[in-house]
Every structure is written in C-alpha cells, then in structure tokens.
Amino acid sequence: MIFQPAMLRRAERTHAVKPISLAPANFLLQPEATCSVAGWGRTGVHMVRSSTKLQEVTLKTADDKQCQPFFDSFNRTSMLCVGNIKTKQSSFVGDSGGPLVCKGVAQGIVSHGKDSGLPPAVYTRISAFIPWLRKKMGRE
Template sequence: MLILILLPVAFLLPPGAEAGEIIGGQEAQPHSRPYMAYLKIQRGNETFRCGGFLVAENFVLTAAHCEGDEITVTLGAHRLSEQERSQQKIPVKRQIRHPRYNRETTNNDIMLLQLHHKARLTKKVGLIDLTSAHRRVSPGTMCSVAGWGMTSLTNTTNTLQEVNLSVISDKTCYNRYHYYYRSSMMCAGDPDDQKSVYYGDSGGPLVCCGVAEGIVCKCMENSIEPPVVYTRISHFMPWITDTMRGI
C-alpha cells in the first residue's frame, strides 16, 4: 500500500507552482527545524519515505501507517542528496504503534520509533516540545508543516520544504469527513488557499507556536484538497509519556 496523503490530482498545484515546493510552500531555511527526521522505510522489496520528529534522544514520533520491515532515521538533514556532515543515520530498534491503530479508518495513526542508540544533540539535531494533554488549538491559528514529500505526481524533492497552514474548526472537518473524523484528529489547511502536504510528508509534525500539535496522517481517499486531517497529539500524550517511560 502506498504511503499517501492526498490523491495525485493536478489541480492541487496552485498557479505558478514550481518543482521543489511542498504544495504552495517553499524551501525551508537549512536546519531551521532541527527536530525533523527523514524515514527510509523498507517494506518487502519496496522502499518508501515518511517524515517524523525527534521528541527524545532515542525516540522519534511519526504516523503508524509509516511502519515497515526496517526503518532508518536520518536526523540533521536538509538536502537528502548530499552527504551533509550534520546528518546522523540511526536504525530503528523498535516500532511501537498505538495499540488501537485502525488501518481502515486511520484512527489512532500514531507511532513511536525507538532508535538503536541515542541521537547526538547539536545545533542541527534537536528536540521539539510536545503539546500538553487534552489541549485544543483554536481555529484560525497559523501553524506550519514540513517534509520531503512529493511536489507533484511525478516530482520528488530531496530538499526540506515547508508551508504555513491555518487550523480549521472541528465542525468543518466533521462535516467533510464525518465517516472517519474523531476527537483524536484535527484539520489544517484553508480550502480556499491551495496549500497542503503531499505524498511522502506522512508522519511529519504540524507545529503551532513552536510546539508539535499534530501528525500528518493517512487521509481518506476522497481527500483531494485542503483541509487535511492530522492526528491530534494532545489526545495521545498519556500514551506517549507512558510508553517512553516504560522502555
């Protein structure tokens, strides 16, 4: 099964969008997001990519659908095609999906990756703060998301891209995704402003006021334009905390 965020429809690209842009966004300032993790996922004979983010020296948070037979995490990266001295490549020791993850509905699409060894924290490899339990971000709040996902149906990018997105009300998202939308989810992306994530951005963080509030999850197949569904991290803070403490 392909790791995807949106159906590959050409009209997602705004007029004038160029290769190298997350949909409607731009290249991130190099190493301005030291918590970002690139996941190389081996599943059978196929290789996939996802995003993630460093939440402890030995843990990366990502989406449950980014699971694989083997996963290698790259930290400190900006341009994947270059052997940057800042990069740290660490194999994943253990993949810990949420026990109630549902592949069909994408509910509880969250996973902790325990690294084989601790990351070395530097100016270009660092942690991001997580939200607090049960916190809900107000609609209209401007947040951002970044990733190395595809920029169109045929183009991939090896340079970290970012885009600003506004949080959408639960009511609006429920009206659109009522068969799937749960209180453990949140939405971001103005439907009148064609900016969004795309293939390969799964697992990356939705960051609001410097805090990770959401995770790019696997959206429903009818999700062809913003807003896009994210896993609401605050809903899972007790599980995240207990899981990391218990290992």
C-alpha cells in the same frame, strides 16, 4: 481510523537536530492557529516522485466542520483539521509522519488528505496521545 503511534530512539543532538515541546495532554488547538508543516512529499498532483528538497508551508488550523464532509472517520478528540480551501496549500502524499508545529510546539502529525491534494487535511492530534506516551515512557 486506526492510529499507529510509535516511539523512536532519539537522534543525537546537533545544530540542526533539537528537541521540541509536545502539546499538553488533551489540549484543544483553536481554529485559525498559524502553524508550519515540513516534509519531502510530492508538490503537485501530477508529480510522480517526492521532493528531493525539504519543503515547508505555513498553514492555519480549521474548524472541525470543514473536515467532516470529506472524511467520514474524522474524530475531533484525536484528529486536527488543517488548511483553508481558499489558499490551496496543504501537506500531500509523502508528508505523512511530518510535524505540525504551532508557536514552537508540536501539535500534530501529518496523517492523510484528499486525493486532489487540496485542503483541508487530517493530522493526528498529539495531545490525545500524551497519556499513552507517558505510560510507555514510565512517566505516568
């Protein structure tokens, strides 16, 4: 799996745009943590277009073993497994790049999932890239 982390210029702060804390370096989020994901992705397999309304869903992180059978390249040090097969809720096509927020802290970034849209899905683990971010920002 190739990661493409990027740093963007920050937006102007408004009542709707505020900074969020990032997970500490190398922090390992435990399974069953309650998190939320927001995005404009498709809301169903048969939908052709992405949503015109920002969608949000509450999900739980999963044990890494739930992702390994579906995603050969799954790597627990740089990825998070998110979603419960029983709930059938997940991020989907068009949500990539969106935040996974747990207790007010950005823990992950939507990466990829199954073509069916069913959980679990794979997220980039932000904590794995904190050293890279610090280096790029000159804050080692």
